[in-house]
Amino acid sequence: MYMSPGQDMSSMSNDRNNMSMMMHNSFYWGKDAIVLFPRWPENNVGMYILALIFVFFLAMAVEVLSNQPLLKPGTSPLVGGLIQAGVRLFRIGFVYMVMLAVMSFNAGIFIAAVVGHTLGFFVAKFRALSIANRKDKGSSSILNNV
Secondary structure (H helix, E strand, O other), X not given: OOOOOOOOHHHXXXXXXXXXXXXXXXXXXXOOOEOOOOOOEOOOHHHHHHHHHHHHHHHHXXXXXXXXXXXXXXXXXXXXXXXXXXHHHHHHHHHHHHHHXXXXXXXXXXXXXXXXXXXXXXXXXXXXXXXXXXXHHHHHHHHHHO
16 A cells, blocks of 8 residues: 555554445445445446446346357358457456456345346347247258258
């Protein structure tokens, strides 16, 4: 911790005590969370709702990115590897951001993350199943015409 000139050790320990009072060690309800950045949402209901929405969409993006096939058959191995590495870079970054948000121990943030992961998984699997069913219908209609 940086000590400015003229600052004594007692004021440093008071700063540390004030910081520990802001951190929660168990789940709690309320808008007084610190999510990802200092002073955000800063006891503001509108900013707290924005934080909930942000965590929800972040968790949803994690699931969509981890459950979607991104490459078409015949893609160059180099290009395919670069695309997959880029997607993984963003996905892992999002995963860690969701983890840090949940570590605020705010129950609303936790619920937003869980619901976002769940809905993202549903969207990704729904899309994959609809594509698979479309391919099956296309191949069965070809067989019926023979």
